[in-house]
Amino acid sequence: MKYCPHCSAQLQDDAYFCPNCGTQFVQQQQAYAPQQQAPVYVDPKAVYDHTAEFDPKDISDNKVISMLVYLMGWIGIVIALLASSTSKYAAFHVRQALKITVVETLLPICLLVGAVVNIIPILGTIVYVLAAIAAGGLSIAFFVVKIICFFQICKGQAKEPAIIRGLAFLK
Numbered sequence: 001m002k003y004c005p006h007c008s009a010q011l012q013d014d015a016y017f018c019p020n021c022g023t024q025f026v027q028q029q030q031a032y033a034p035q036q037q038a039p040v041y042v043d044p045k046a047v048y049d050h051t052a053e054f055d056p057k058d059i060s061d062n063k064v065i066s067m068l069v070y071l072m073g074w075i076g077i078v079i080a081l082l083a084s085s086t087s088k089y090a091a092f093h094v095r096q097a098l099k100i101t102v103v104e105t106l107l108p109i110c111l112l113v114g115a116v117v118n119i120i121p122i123l124g125t126i127v128y129v130l131a132a133i134a135a136g137g138l139s140i141a142f143f144v145v146k147i148i149c150f151f152q153i154c155k156g157q158a159k160e161p162a163i164i165r166g167l168a169f170l171k
Contacts, residue, residue, distance in 0.1 A: 008171050009047060019047055048160040054089045059156045062087040066153045069097035070146040077101070092158050096149065099164045104142050 002011050009020035017024045051059075065084045068076035070093070077094055084090040145161045152159050164170060 007168060011047075048165055050092060050158040050160070051156065054092070054158055056156075058087055058089045059158075062090040063153055063156065066090050066093040067150055069093050070100075070149045070153075073097075073101060089158060093149070093153065096161055096164065097146075099167075099170045100142055100145060100161060102170065103164065103167065104139070 002013055002015075003009065004011055004018040004021060004023055006023040007018060007021040009018055011018060062084045065080045065087070066089060069080050069090075070076070072079070077097055080090050080094050141163065145163055149159075149161055
C-alpha cells in the first residue's frame with residue numbers, strides 16, 4: 001500500500017489518483033515490464049473500511065470493549081486502553097472515538113471564542129445564541145455518528161466515521 005503525498009490517505013499501489021483529495025500520480029515505468037497495466041478503480045468507500053486489516057479473532061474478542069469507546073466517552077476510551085491494550089481492532093476504535101471527542105471538545109470552544117471576539121456586544125450575543133443552537137445540532141450529529149459506529153462494531157466492521165474522516169487536521 002502507498003500513501004497520498006498530499007492528504008496521507010492510504011492508496012492501492014497501482015492507483016493513478018487519490019480518491020480522497022483527487023491528486024494524480026505519475027506511474028513509474030518498470031525497466032523489466034514494458035507493458036503498462038490498466039489503472040484499477042478504487043472505490044472511495046473502500047478506503048475508509050479497514051475491516052480486512054484485522055484478524056477475525058481479534059474482532060470477535062474485542063467487540064464489546066470497542067463498543068464502550070462510543071458509548072461511554074472518555075471513560076470508555078480509558079477502559080478500552082486498559083482492558084485490551086494489545087488489540088489492534090480496539091486501538092482503531094479508540095483512535096476514531098478520540099477524533100470524535102476532540103472535535104466535540106473543540107467545537108464549543110471555537111464558537112465561544114468567535115462570540116467573545118465580536119466587538120459589538122449585541123452582535124456578539126446574537127452570534128453566541130446562534131452558535132449555541134448550532135452546537136446543539138452538532139451534538140446530536142455526533143451522537144448519531146457514535147450510534148452508527150456502535151452498530152458497525154456489532155457487525156464486526158472497522159470503518160472511519162463519516163464526519164471525522166473529512167477533517168484533514170485529524171489524519
